Amino acid sequence: MTTTRLRPSHPSAPGPRPQPRARAVWAVPALLLVAALSLGAAGALLVLAARPHGPAQRTVVITMHHTHFQPAEIRVEPGTTVRFVIRNTDPIDHELIVGDEAVHQRHRVGREERHDGDVPGEVSVPAGTEATTTFRFDEPGRVAYICHLPGHEAYGMVGVVDVR
Numbered sequence: 001m002t003t004t005r006l007r008p009s010h011p012s013a014p015g016p017r018p019q020p021r022a023r024a025v026w027a028v029p030a031l032l033l034v035a036a037l038s039l040g041a042a043g044a045l046l047v048l049a050a051r052p053h054g055p056a057q058r059t060v061v062i063t064m065h066h067t068h069f070q071p072a073e074i075r076v077e078p079g080t081t082v083r084f085v086i087r088n089t090d091p092i093d094h095e096l097i098v099g100d101e102a103v104h105q106r107h108r109v110g111r112e113e114r115h116d117g118d119v120p121g122e123v124s125v126p127a128g129t130e131a132t133t134t135f136r137f138d139e140p141g142r143v144a145y146i147c148h149l150p151g152h153e154a155y156g157m158v159g160v161v162d163v164r
């Protein structure tokens with residue numbers, strides 16, 4: 001954009017008048033301003049197109065305390081990917097399993113000792129530790145999260161994600 005014209009070596013030699021150069025200096029910021037405004041509008045349109053129903057990603061902190069989930073109910077919009085950060089403040093181990101009824105039934109009768117986060121929405125949380133797992137909620141409805149260690153569901157270690 002900037003063009004530098006070589007001046008004659010002698011300072012008093014006749015050359016171009018300063019007037020046209022001053023105009024060019026003004027033109028540069030004006031063009032940059034227009035470019036910035038255009039990019040801003042385009043950026044806003046891109047964000048709107050990518051998020052038709054609000055934020056698509058969310059972090060939810062869940063505390064395990066006295067063999068209960070806090071909170072025991074959260075609400076998300078369909079299409080949201082939730083990153084669960086789960087803090088076990090109890091002196092005993094817990095787990096968080098989120099999924100449909102078939103998933104929960106499988107965990108009620110199965111004997112999987114550990115969930116190290118390979119499966120989305122299934123994670124063990126040893127006593128006094130914190131773990132994370134990510135799960136995407138696509139369809140409207142109610143999706144449970146449950147601790148399936150023996151006796152914990154019956155004791156009330158159950159929560160629900162209200163997707164709507």
Ligand SMILES: [Cu+2]
Pocket residue numbers: 067093094095147148149152157
């Ligand atoms: Cu538990």
